[in-house]
Amino acid sequence: MLLKVNTVMTTKSYRTRIVTYISALLLLPVSLTSCAQSDSSISRISLQRTACFGVCPIYRVTIYPDGLVEFQGERFVESLGEHSTRVNPENFQRLAAVATDIEFFLLEDEYRVRTEPDGTVIAVSDLPSRITTVVKDGQEKSVLNYFSGPQELERFELLIDELTGTDRWIGEAGAPAF
Secondary structure, eight states: OHHHHHHHHHHHHHHHHHHHHHHHHHHHHHHHHHHHTOOTTEEEEEEEEOOOSSOOOEEEEEEOTTSEEEEEEEESSSSOEEEEEEOOHHHHHHHHHHHHHTTGGGSOSEEOOEEOTTSOEEOOOSOOOEEEEEEETTEEEEEEESSSOOHHHHHHHHHHHHHHTTHHHHGGGOOOOO
């Protein structure tokens, strides 16, 4: 019996590794394509996370093409006030490429509720909003994502946090929340 359990665990572990490798291989061309298609006309990308009923971190982070990152911590973050750092400019180029890939300027201005195929409207209260702003050719577009925005927008929001390093300012006080 023990041998059978070990065989199952090995098979399960093998399957997990295969899925992980396949996923990585499928995502690699997308990542490389995104980096190659960076939009140099984008001049600023920012993310603002707003209050919720609890202790959601409240802040704004902005990144520029030269790698400058500005952070404004308001509440439930370790670093209140204004802070700045520099990251690799490639981080900005990667974000600009993603903004282009998800056709950011064609997204709705707001995502507040979800409408089901049968017409039922689902609304949620007490969530933090995420407001993502991209400036391209002097034109500014902001998208408010309170609930049920597209998955690619949510991934973009998380990537902004990751590539700008907001965790250095948020610290133990909180973590980016949806």
